[in-house]
Amino acid sequence: MPVWEPEKERMSRDELEQLQLERLQATLNRVYRNVSFYRRRFKEIDFRPEDDLTELKDLERLPYTTSQDVSDSYPYDMFAVPLREVVRVHSSSGTMANPRVVGYTRQDLRTWSGLVARILSAGGVTQDDVIQVLFAYGLLTGGLGIHYGAERIGASVLPTSVGRTERQIKIMQDFRTTVLASTPSYCLVIADKMAELKFDPKKLSLKYCICAGEPWTESMRGEIEERLFVKATDNYGISEVMGPGVAGECLEGRSGMHLQEDHFYAEIIDPASGRVLSPGEEGELVVTTLTKEAFPVIRYRTGDVCRIIDEPCPCGRTFRKISRILERCDNVVVIKGINIIPERIGDVLEQIKGERPLYQIVAVRHAHRDRLEIWVEVTERFFYDKMLEQRALVDIMSKTVTNHFGITPRVKLVERGSLERENGKVKLFVDRRNMKS
Numbered sequence: 001m002p003v004w005e006p007e008k009e010r011m012s013r014d015e016l017e018q019l020q021l022e023r024l025q026a027t028l029n030r031v032y033r034n035v036s037f038y039r040r041r042f043k044e045i046d047f048r049p050e051d052d053l054t055e056l057k058d059l060e061r062l063p064y065t066t067s068q069d070v071s072d073s074y075p076y077d078m079f080a081v082p083l084r085e086v087v088r089v090h091s092s093s094g095t096m097a098n099p100r101v102v103g104y105t106r107q108d109l110r111t112w113s114g115l116v117a118r119i120l121s122a123g124g125v126t127q128d129d130v131i132q133v134l135f136a137y138g139l140l141t142g143g144l145g146i147h148y149g150a151e152r153i154g155a156s157v158l159p160t161s162v163g164r165t166e167r168q169i170k171i172m173q174d175f176r177t178t179v180l181a182s183t184p185s186y187c188l189v190i191a192d193k194m195a196e197l198k199f200d201p202k203k204l205s206l207k208y209c210i211c212a213g214e215p216w217t218e219s220m221r222g223e224i225e226e227r228l229f230v231k232a233t234d235n236y237g238i239s240e241v242m243g244p245g246v247a248g249e250c251l252e253g254r255s256g257m258h259l260q261e262d263h264f265y266a267e268i269i270d271p272a273s274g275r276v277l278s279p280g281e282e283g284e285l286v287v288t289t290l291t292k293e294a295f296p297v298i299r300y301r302t303g304d305v306c307r308i309i310d311e312p313c314p315c316g317r318t319f320r321k322i323s324r325i326l327e328r329c330d331n332v333v334v335i336k337g338i339n340i341i342p343e344r345i346g347d348v349l350e351q352i353k354g355e356r357p358l359y360q361i362v363a364v365r366h367a368h369r370d371r372l373e374i375w376v377e378v379t380e381r382f383f384y385d386k387m388l389e390q391r392a393l394v395d396i397m398s399k400t401v402t403n404h405f406g407i408t409p410r411v412k413l414v415e416r417g418s419l420e421r422e423n424g425k426v427k428l429f430v431d432r433r434n435m436k437s
Contacts, residue, residue, distance in 0.1 A: 001121065001122065001124055001250065001251050001252065001315070002121055002126065003121065003122075003315070003316065003317065004114075004117050004118045004120075004121040004122075004153070005114070005118060006316075008262055009118065009258075009317045009318070009319060010316050010317060010318050011262070011318060012318065013318060016261055016262060016318065016319075017056060019262055020056060020261065020262070020265055020290060021053075021055065021056055023262075023263075023290035023291060024053065024056065024059065024265060024288065024290055025049065025050075025053050027288070027289065027290055027291075027292075027296050027298070028042075028049035028053055028298070029049045029050060030080055030293075030296065031080055031296055031298060032048075032049050034080040034081070035078055035079075035080050035296075036077070037069065037073060037077065037078055038298060041062070041063055042062070044063075045061065045062070045063070047061060047062065056265070059265070059267075059288065059298075059299065060267075060276055062298055062299055063299070064269075064274065064286065064299045064300070064301050065297050065298055065299055065300045065301065066300075066301050067100060067240070067301070067303065067330075067332075070100040070101075070240055070297075071098045071099070071100055072098070073101075074098035074099065074100075074101055075091075075098075075101040076101065076103070078295065078297075079103050079294055079295060080293065080294060080295065080296055081103075081105060081293055081294050083103075085105050085293075085294065086103040086104065086105060086294050087104060087105060087106050087109065088103065088104040088108075088109060089101060089102070089103050089104075089139075090102050090103075090104075090139055090140065090141045090144075090239055090243065091139045091140075091239070092140070092239045092240070092339060099139075100239065100240055102141075102239055102240060102294075102295045103294035103295050104294050104295070105293040105294045107293055108292060108293050108294055108295075109148070111263065111291055111292075112145065112148070112149070112242055112243065112245060113148040113149050113151070113152040114149075114152060115149070115242070115245035115246070115260050115263060116145055116146060116148065116149020116150070116152070116244055116245035117149045117150075117152040117153045118245070118248070118260060119149070119210075119235055119244070119245055119247070119248025119258075119260075120146075120149055120150060120153055120155075120179075120210060120248075121153065122233070122248050122249065122250040122251065122258065122315070122317075123179075123208055123210045123231075123233040123235070123248060123249065123250075123251060124179070124207065124208040124231065124233075124251050125150065125153055125155055125179050125208065125210070126153065126154075126155070127153055127154030127155055128155075128178075129153075129155045129156070129178045129179050129207075129208075130155065130156045130158065130175060130176055130177050130178050130179070130205075131146075131150045131155045131156070131157055131158065131177070131178070131179040131180075131181055131210075132158040132160055132168070132171065132172060132175075132177040132179065132180050132181070133146050133147055133150070133157060133158065133159050133160065133161070133181045134160060134161065134162050134168065134180060134181060134182035134183075134186055135161070135162065135181060135182065135183070135212075135213065135337070136161055136162050136337070137159060137161050140239070140337075140338075141237065141239045141242075141243030141244065142212070142213055142237075142243070142244060142337065143159065143161060145237065145242075145243040145244040145245060146181045146210070146244055147159055149244070149245060150181075155179070158171060158175055158177060162182075162186060165189060165190055165193045166193060166197070168190060169190065169193060169194060169197070169199060172204050172205075172206065173203065173204060176204075176205040177204065177205060177206060178205050178206060178207050178208070179206070179207065179208045179209070179210060180206065180208070180209045180210070180228075180230070181209075181210040181212075182209065182210075182211060182213075183211065183212070183213040183214050183336070183337055184209075184211040184214065184216040184220050184221070184224060184232070185214060185216070185220075185336075185365070185368050185369065185370055187209050187211065187224045187228065187232070188220065188223060188224060188227070188368035189367070189368050189369055190228070191223075191224070191227040191228055191368075192367055192368055194227075195227075201227065201228050201229055202229060204228075204229075206228055206229065206230050207230055207231065208230055208231050208232070208233070209224055209225075209228065209230045209231070209232040209233070210233060210235060210248075211224070211232050211233065211234060211235065212234070212235040212236065212237060212244060213337035214334055214335075214336070214337050214370070215325060215327070215334060216234070216324075221234075231251060233248065233249040233250075233251065233254060234248070234249045234254075234257055234324055235247065235248040235249065235257060236248065236257050236304075236322065236325065238287070238302055238304075240295075240297055240300055240302075241264065241287050241289060241297060241300060241302070242263075242264075242289070242292065245260065246259065246260060246264060246287070247259040247260065247321070247322055250313065250315040250317065251315075252313065252314045252315040253313045253314055253315055253321075255309070255313075255321070256309040256321030256322060256323050256324070257321055257322050257323075257324075258313070258317050258319045258320075258321050259308075259319055259320055259321065259322050260319065261319045261320060262290070262291075262319075263289070263290050263291045264287050264288065264289060264290060265287070265288040265290055266285060266286065266287055266288075266308065266320075266322065267285075267286040267287075267288075267299070268281060268282075268283040268284065268285060268286070268306070268307060268308055269283050269284050269286050269301075270283050270284075271283060271284040271305075271329040271330075279307070279308040279309070279310040279320070280307055280308070280309070280310070281307060282305060282306070282307045282323075282326065283305065283307070283329075284301060284302065284303065284304065284305055284329050285302045285304045285305070285306050285322065286299050286300060286301055286302065287299075287300050287302060288300065303328050303329055303330040303332055304325045304328065304329075305325065305326045305327045305328065305329050306322045306323045306324065306325050306326055307322070307323045308320055308321070308322055308323075309321040309322065309323055331343070331428075331429075333361060333363060333429055333431075335363050335370050335371075335372050335407060336370050336372075336407060338405060338406060338407050340361070340372070340405060340407070342361045342428035342429045343428065344404075344405075345359065345361055345374060345401060345405075346359060346428075348400055348401055348404050348405075349374075349376070349397060349400070349401075351400065352393075352396055352397060352400060357376050357377065357379065358376070358377040358379070358416075358419060358426055359374055359375065359376045359377070359419075359426075359428075360374070360375045360419045360420065360426055360427060360428060360429070360430060361373075361374060361428060361429045361430070362374070362375055362429075362430045362431075362432060363429070363430070363431045363432060363433050364432045364433065365432070365433040365434070370433060371409075371410060372407055372408075372409040372410070373409060373410045373411075373412060374397065374398075374401065374409045374410070374411045374412070375412045375414045375419060376397070376411060376412070376413055376414065377413075377414055377415070377416050377417070377418065377419055377426075378413050378414065378415060378416055379416065390413065394411045394412075394413065397411045398410070398411045
C-alpha cells in the first residue's frame with residue numbers, strides 16, 4: 001500500500017531521533033514561556049529547557065501531566081497561544097468535574113489532517129475511495145478528525161455520523177462506500193442488521209474498515225472481516241494529545257500501530273511507580289507532543305496499557321509500533337467511545353436527592369452493542385411504594401446521567417445487599433462484556 005509521506009515515515013532512526021530532540025527542545029521552551037502550569041513545574045525541579053535538555057533521555061527528569069491536571073486547567077489555562085490564534089476547540093466527554101478542553105491553531109489542523117492521512121493511507125485509503133465516517137461529529141475529536149484527514153487524501157467523504165443503522169446500510173449501497181471509519185462494535189452492529197434484513201454484504205463495495213474508539217479483540221477483527229468482507233485495521237488517538245492519527249496499523253503488518261514518532265514521543269511506564277520501562281514491557285503509555293502549538297502536553301499519562309514494539313515492519317515504515325491497547329490502568333471506563341469515571345456517576349446521582357446512593361456501573365454487550373447500566377440499591381430514601389413514582393425516579397436518574405455524559409444508561413433498582421462487593425465495599429464498576437481473546 002502507498003505510504004503518505006515516505007520521506008518522513010521511512011526516515012532513519014538517527015535522523016528521527018535528532019528531529020525529535022530539536023522539536024522537543026522547541027516545545028519545552030514554548031511551554032516554559034507561555035504555560036504557567038509547566039513553568040511552575042519546571043521551576044520546582046530547577047529545570048531550564050535551554051540548558052538541561054541535551055538528549056531525549058533528559059525528558060525523564062520532568063514530572064508527568066495527568067488528566068486531572070488538564071481538567072483543573074479548564075477551559076484555557078494550559079493553552080500555549082492566545083485564544084485569538086485558536087481556530088478550533090474540542091473537548092473530551094465530561095468524566096471529571098470539568099471536561100478536558102484542547103485547542104488547535106491553523107497549523108495544528110494542517111498537522112492533524114496530515115497525520116490522519118497517514119494512518120488512513122496505511123489502512124488502504126486512497127483518493128479513489130468513498131469513506132463513510134461513522135464516528136460522532138461534535139466536541140469529541142473522532143468524526144471531524146477522520147473527516148479532514150480523508151479529505152486531505154482526496155477521498156470522497158460521507159459524514160453520516162453514528163446511528164440509524166438501516167439508513168447507513170442504504171447509504172453504503174447507494175453511494176458505493178468502500179471504507180468504513182467506525183468503532184469495531186458498530187461494525188458488528190451493521191453486520192447484524194444486514195443479517196436481519198437478509199441483505200448480502202457482497203453487494204456492497206466495501207474493502208476496508210478503519211476501527212478505533214474502544215477496546216477490541218482479534219476475534220472481533222476476524223468476525224468483522226468475515227461478515228463484511230473487508231480488511232480491518234486498529235488505530236489509536238486521544239483528544240488531549242491530538243485526536244485520531246496518533247498511531248495506526250498498516251495493512252502489510254497488522255501487528256501493532258505505527259506511532260507517528262516525528263510528532264509524538266512515547267514512553268511506557270510502570271503505572272504504580274512511574275518507572276520508565278524498556279521496549280516490549282507492558283505498561284502505561286505516556287506521550288509528549290513535539291509539534292502541537294495551541295495545546296502541547298509534556299509526558300501525558302494516557303491511562304492506556306500497551307507495549308512498544310521495536311521491530312522492523314514489512315511496510316518499510318521506520319516508526320516504532322505500539323501494541324493493541326490491552327486495558328486501562330486508571331479508573332476510566334470506555335463505553336461506546338466515551339470515557340466515564342464511575343465516581344462521577346455517583347456525583348451526578350447525588351444531585352438528584354442530596355444523598356449518594358449505593359450504585360454500581362455495569363458494562364454489558366448485547367448483540368455487539370455496548371451498553372451502560374447503573375444498578376442502584378433500594379433504600380428508604382431511594383424507594384417508593386408507588387410504582388409510578390419509582391419509575392419517575394429511574395427516569396430522572398437516566399436523563400440526568402445522559403445530560404452530563406452524552407450516553408443513555410439503563411437504570412435498574414436492585415435489592416439491598418445485591419451489588420457485587422470486594423472486601424466489603426461495593427465495586428463501582430463491573431465489566432460483563434467478555435473482552436478476552
